[in-house]
Amino acid sequence: MSAVNRSEGRRHKFAAEMLERLGRDLVVPWPVLVEVDLLLRGRGHSDAATTFSEACRDGYHRLEHCGTEDLSYALALGARYSDSGVDLPDLSVMSIARRLGGSILTWDFRHFRSVVPRRGTSWKLAVDEHQLPAP
């Protein structure tokens, strides 16, 4: 979202450069694509929503399906953290990161720090809190 939204200033530039550098190494889970589409359309940015989907279709990033095993893991993890407010798109990101062994690119540190695979472990995040620029 930061990469799409130029009002985010330095954070926008940081995100855009990072996504351009990652290119096809960046995995976009299907639930995240849907969430981005909903958010952008809900704010009146249907052109940007379509352009983002087209970029995923055209291979700028790697679109990743969320299969039954991913969903099972997401549901089990969500059940363990039912009071946290973590939603299915976030849980699907965690499931796919677990399956592919990659790090997670998110600004949602609250959920991705508190919902962990096992006690004493954590998700590997591509950006830490102190690295995220203010707008």
Added chain:
Amino acid sequence: MATVRRTISLPPAIDKRLEREAKRRKSSVSAVIADIVGQQPAALPYVGMIEDDPDLSLRVEEVLARLAK
């Protein structure tokens, strides 16, 4: 993955390098070109398309929840 056919012209020296690289990789020239181009950072078409709340990316869940009401 679907492919398209395209005729391109190359300087002979580059063509030779491509042939050598394809042989080394035991691959086709087309695959080598696709791989090299695919590794280059590409300008993303959606970057900077909107002007909205400066904290929009930090408020995704809140905004989505409001939209659902």
